[in-house]
Amino acid sequence: MNSPALRLIAPMPGPSDGAPVAVHDLSVAFGANQVLDRLNLSIAPGEFVAIVGRSGCGKSTLLRAIMGLVQPGGGTLETDRTAARLVFQEPRLLPWANVRANVAVGAPEGLDPARLNALIDARLAEVGLADKADEWPGVLSGGQRQRVALARALISRPRLLAFDEPLGALDALTRIEMQALVETVWATEGFTALLVTHDVAEAVALADRVVVLEAGRIALDLAVPVPRPRRHGDAALAAIEGQILDRLLGG
Incomplete structure (x- = not known):
């Protein structure tokens, strides 16, 4: 049976400059490979959410579906794509x-x-x-x-700014500097931020919530209630990072 087509619902105005995101029963398949399987996710206006998971778990597919770059097979998605922008791992500048x-x-x-x-x-x-x-x-x-x-x-x-591994190619010190810049700009501008990353420490340092994907669904949705500004090596951040790694590594 074919999945129902994705329905885009007009976004409701939020209390901040950020755009809300609401995903319900979102499914994406590439041939016989079911990448996202009836996934549900809500992001509040102005919230910073990071998505982590093993390679192939559907992180980038979810981000691209939200941004309209991947056509889902079913589910509903509520967001304001007209005011959304995407930052890739490669800067993609005109030389x-x-x-x-x-x-x-x-x-x-x-x-x-x-x-x-x-x-x-x-x-x-x-x-x-x-x-x-x-x-x-x-x-x-x-x-x-x-x-x-x-x-x-x-x-x-933008009211929604999505980041697809934007710092993955940078050296360690430059990456930390860029993390601080992203956090500062997000706090100043008030947009909703959605970050896909393989770096759990980066996710915990930047996000209000870290979402762990497994087999096309959310396996863990963990708040990061650590005050900002945050410091790398903070014990509270390390404890949250440990919880996420335990899940990812099967502990």
Whole structure:
């Protein structure tokens, strides 16, 4: 029997700038491979949720289904895709365009040049690249290129910002710096954040909740009630990380 088609429900306005996300009985299959199996997930406006799990558990498929990049076979999904943006692991910058032009790619259409330049300047300052506007992507470090990608996503004032392993290719220290930047920008802008990562420590450091996927369903949904700002190595964070690893490793 064929699964019913996905139904998109008009989003309800939330109490913050963030867009709510509600997933009910979401199923996705690629041929005979059932990747998501009647999955249910709710994310409050402005909440930061991280999704972790073993390779092949459906993390990226869930994120891409929410963003409209994967066609589910059934279920319902409530969110505001018109105000959603996605940051990939690769910055995906235009090599023939400077930093300013790359950020402009994400801007709303119809802005006059003065307004557009003011927005670009504001976003580059927000990600710490105010002095790099005229540089070319090829001369930037990996962390700087990812900051440009973040500025490009932020320029449209998203209500939902999804991150698909955005820091996976960075060295350890740059990754910690980028985590702090993502947290600061999220707290300032008020958007809803959805992070897919293999790094459990990263998930615990950034998220309000960590969701563990197994076999296409949610196996664990754990709150992270640790005050911000958080410090790597904090005992409370380590205890939550241990709970998640126990689940992932079958302990």
